[in-house]
Amino acid sequence: MRVGLLGCGNLGRIIVENSKKFGVEIVSLYDKEFSKAVELSKICGKPCKSFEDFIKGEFDFVIEAASAEAVREYGKKILDGRKNLVILSTAALIDEDLLKKLRRKAKEVGKKIYIPSGAIVGLDGLSVLKFFESKIKLITRKNPKALGRNLGLIFKGFVKDAVKKFPRNLNVAATLSLATGKDVEVEVFAENLERNIHEILAKWEFGEIYVRVENVPSKNVKSSHLAALSVLSLLRNLEEEVVVW
Ligand SMILES: NC(=O)C1=CN([C@@H]2O[C@H](COP(=O)(O)OP(=O)(O)OC[C@H]3O[C@@H](n4cnc5c(N)ncnc54)[C@H](OP(=O)(O)O)[C@@H]3O)[C@@H](O)[C@H]2O)C=CC1
Numbered sequence: 158m159r160v161g162l163l164g165c166g167n168l169g170r171i172i173v174e175n176s177k178k179f180g181v182e183i184v185s186l187y188d189k190e191f192s193k194a195v196e197l198s199k200i201c202g203k204p205c206k207s208f209e210d211f212i213k214g215e216f217d218f219v220i221e222a223a224s225a226e227a228v229r230e231y232g233k234k235i236l237d238g239r240k241n242l243v244i245l246s247t248a249a250l251i252d253e254d255l256l257k258k259l260r261r262k263a264k265e266v267g268k269k270i271y272i273p274s275g276a277i278v279g280l281d282g283l284s285v286l287k288f289f290e291s292k293i294k295l296i297t298r299k300n301p302k303a304l305g306r307n308l309g310l311i312f313k314g315f316v317k318d319a320v321k322k323f324p325r326n327l328n329v330a331a332t333l334s335l336a337t338g339k340d341v342e343v344e345v346f347a348e349n350l351e352r353n354i355h356e357i358l359a360k361w362e363f364g365e366i367y368v369r370v371e372n373v374p375s376k377n378v379k380s381s382h383l384a385a386l387s388v389l390s391l392l393r394n395l396e397e398e399v400v401v402w
């Protein structure tokens with residue numbers, strides 16, 4: 158599986174370093190800072206100076222590990238370049254207009270947009286709840302260094318506001334909302350922790366679901382190591398004869 162990587166930061170590096178293990182070949186690299194792409198190209202992939210050069214490459218998938226702005230800027234162009242798109246910066250997709258446009262474009266060109274589970278788990282079961290009445294809550298706890306706020310409860314509300322206030326910390330809330338189709342309730346705590354903790358509580362007619370992940374952060378304390386690997390696992394799954402979901 159040949160892949161282009163958009164965003165050569167912390168998660169980009171983890172993706173490149175682990176790509177072989179998952180049978181994924183990173184062939185092309187793009188970052189707005191060319192030097193970052195050059196740095197990662199020492200492991201694998203060709204660094205590209207411009208997005209136009211990048212998207213001409215011969216690969217079937219683009220992994221977006223850059224920013225919500227990058228999804229807005231390049232999402233449609235990636236699909237137009239006849240590549241499938243894997244999006245980590247799901248905060249961008251809280252904008253229903255953008256989501257609709259990307260969905261329409263994907264259909265038009267016969268490509269797919271994939272959303273990895275990122276820094277949370279359990280989306281397999283939780284996505285069942287999309288078709289049932291249910292209440293879903295996410296509680297996120299991170300170090301104040303990641304959140305840029307003092308200790309304590311720093312946010313209580315719903316997904317759209319959460320993502321607007323913390324676009325680089327709460328992609329998980331956007332992903333959860335996309336998976337379940339629900340207005341997810343969100344609480345965010347700044348605590349003296351070494352790990353990023355996400356708890357999901359869901360209630361529906363057929364039971365209750367509780368998921369808790371305790372993630373080691375990447376060099377970017379906001380972003381969990383697991384998020385990068387979830388992308389590689391998703392791509393790997395697309396190649397398997399037996400798919401465990
Ligand atoms: N879905 C999930 O569960 C999770 C999602 N994320 C998201 O994944 C993304 C990557 O995270 P992480 O690696 O930690 O972030 P980093 O900031 O470490 O890396 C992102 C890289 O992409 C570059 N970049 C940003 N915008 C653009 C653009 N428009 N065009 C080209 N390059 C761009 C950045 O450059 P520069 O530094 O100059 O801006 C940087 O080099 C983030 O959006 C993050 O919020 C993170 C964790 C979990």
Ligand SMILES: O=C([O-])CC(=O)C(=O)O
Nearest residue numbers: 276326327328329380381
């Ligand atoms: O990596 C994490 O733990 C969560 C995160 O940053 C995000 O969802 O944006």
